[in-house]
Amino acid sequence: MPESAKAVLVVGDQRVELPILVGTHGERAIDISRLRELSGLVTYDPSLANTAITQSAITYIDGDQGILRYRGIPIEQFTEKPNFIEVAYLLIFGHLPNKTELSQFSEALTENELLHEGLTQQFYHIPLDAPPMAILSAMLSQLACYHQEFLKVEDPESFLAVAARLISKVRTIAAFSYRRSQGLPFIYPDPHLRYCANFLHMMFSLPYKQYIVTPEIEDALNLVFILHADHEQNCSTMTVRTVGSAKANLFASCAAGVSALWGPLHGGANVEVIQMLERIYQGGMSAEECIAAAKDKSNPFRLYGFGHRIYKNYDPRAKILKQACERVFANLQHKDPLLDIARKLEELALADPYFIERKLYPNVDFYSGILLRAMGIPTNMFTVCFAIGRLPGWIAQWKEQHDNPESRIIRPRQLYIGLVEEKYVPLAERQTSQRIF
Numbered sequence: 563m564p565e566s567a568k569a570v571l572v573v574g575d576q577r578v579e580l581p582i583l584v585g586t587h588g589e590r591a592i593d594i595s596r597l598r599e600l601s602g603l604v605t606y607d608p609s610l611a612n613t614a615i616t617q618s619a620i621t622y623i624d625g626d627q628g629i630l631r632y633r634g635i636p637i638e639q640f641t642e643k644p645n646f647i648e649v650a651y652l653l654i655f656g657h658l659p660n661k662t663e664l665s666q667f668s669e670a671l672t673e674n675e676l677l678h679e680g681l682t683q684q685f686y687h688i689p690l691d692a693p694p695m696a697i698l699s700a701m702l703s704q705l706a707c708y709h710q711e712f713l714k715v716e717d718p719e720s721f722l723a724v725a726a727r728l729i730s731k732v733r734t735i736a737a738f739s740y741r742r743s744q745g746l747p748f749i750y751p752d753p754h755l756r757y758c759a760n761f762l763h764m765m766f767s768l769p770y771k772q773y774i775v776t777p778e779i780e781d782a783l784n785l786v787f788i789l790h791a792d793h794e795q796n797c798s799t800m801t802v803r804t805v806g807s808a809k810a811n812l813f814a815s816c817a818a819g820v821s822a823l824w825g826p827l828h829g830g831a832n833v834e835v836i837q838m839l840e841r842i843y844q845g846g847m848s849a850e851e852c853i854a855a856a857k858d859k860s861n862p863f864r865l866y867g868f869g870h871r872i873y874k875n876y877d878p879r880a881k882i883l884k885q886a887c888e889r890v891f892a893n894l895q896h897k898d899p900l901l902d903i904a905r906k907l908e909e910l911a912l913a914d915p916y917f918i919e920r921k922l923y924p925n926v927d928f929y930s931g932i933l934l935r936a937m938g939i940p941t942n943m944f945t946v947c948f949a950i951g952r953l954p955g956w957i958a959q960w961k962e963q964h965d966n967p968e969s970r971i972i973r974p975r976q977l978y979i980g981l982v983e984e985k986y987v988p989l990a991e992r993q994t995s996q997r998i999f
């Protein structure tokens with residue numbers, strides 16, 4: 563192995579040579595897949611910040627340059643005429659669809675937009691104030707009950723069928739959960755509407771008044787979904803891969819992804835951002851106090867929508883979303899004081915040494931909620947919208963792993979630091995305040 567193609571690990575008198583893998587853009591990885599076999603050692607990287615868990619051809623991020631590309635195409639190139647469904651197809655099948663492929667995929671989505679009435683009935687047994695992400699995860703998992711023919715996908719046709727069911731029905735589930743929470747009747751999907759217009763129709767139409775989407779809002783929602791569509795091995799995608807690695811079905815894998823995305827450090831941040839901005843707007847705290855609280859180590863508060871594990875530069879999605887806010891607001895003569903507060907917070911943070919030293923910039927969640935608000939989408943539905951956008955990415959990543967014959971169940975090792983060996987103590991002999999650790 564040439565010197566440049568290997569790493570040498572020396573531990574005591576042990577010397578282990580490990581191959582180095584090189585990615586498309588020259589990034590390098592030490593292949594430790596045989597480390598334990600060759601050395602008896604494992605590596606320790608609890609948040610996997612230094613560990614590539616797969617080789618993937620779907621999404622490329624350069625965190626220092628603020629670059630994001632889907633199948634090699636920079637996301638900026640999707641902004642002119644945003645079409646979420648063609649980007650979903652690109653991510654899942656690896657190429658932009660031609661006219662026939664796009665119309666077949668769109669047709670598959672239309673044919674699968676309804677929910678089984680048994681599933682629809684279940685909404686009536688959910689509390690009105692149930693968290694929408696809990697409903698979404700449960701309902702996606704329930705799809706496995708109504709589409710048992712797709713618990714195993716072993717051919718391209720059945721894979722496309724299950725992907726279409728998920729991508730199409732996720733909108734209906736999201737809209738129905740909103741309607742239920744408002745005590746409104748369900749508005750069924752309209753087969754003549756495009757993906758995003760149909761979602762907004764199901765969310766906002768009334769039996770006596772059809773919701774008519776404006777081109778600006780339809781483009782803005784396509785853009786929001788596109789910008790959330792994939793982001794390589796983030797927490798929720800890693801969850802989908804982990805569940806899928808056990809050969810669990812795609813419904814269960816994506817339902818697990820929804821649960822991971824719900825976390826306020828991940829997709830739940832877009833809700834936290836709006837609540838943070840509203841607190842400032844209502845006078846609960848000033849922008850300066852917000853920044854100070856985020857810097858205060860004794861305070862668990864963070865500046866939500868700021869910082870990123872990969873981006874140590876401005877998240878390119880945040881840049882596009884900020885521009886989209888300004889464009890949509892101008893076109894619709896819409897005003898939202900929260901946008902001014904967000905701009906002020908960004909200005910304060912980007913000038914503050916604490917954020918500069920840590921390379922903390924706005925991420926995708928900082929402006930996304932402001933744009934969703936402009937569409938009338940309630941705050942508690944923001945992370946659900948993130949999930950609708952991210953679903954094609956989860957499906958693409960699940961498929962890439964599923965189609966790889968070398969894929970194995972994901973099962974990391976650990977470093978045990980517990981007790982050496984203890985004797986079982988019968989209940990009668992145990993002390994009342996016996997503590998193990």
Ligand code: SDX
Nearest residue numbers: 793796827828829831856864865866867868869870871920
């Ligand atoms: C998403 O992974 C993805 O790709 C995710 C995502 C996707 O598309 O899937 O991009 C979507 O989840 C975006 C992130 C949304 N979350 C937030 O906005 C929550 C606020 N951000 C932080 O919690 C944090 O920045 C994370 C969770 C995003 C990243 O966490 P890391 O990589 O573990 O960074 P860290 O917590 O180790 O922070 C490094 C330092 C720490 O300070 P020190 O210990 O060095 O003194 O920066 C500080 C942190 O305290 N820090 C922040 C901060 N983010 C990091 N301090 C205040 N406010 C923040 N927002």
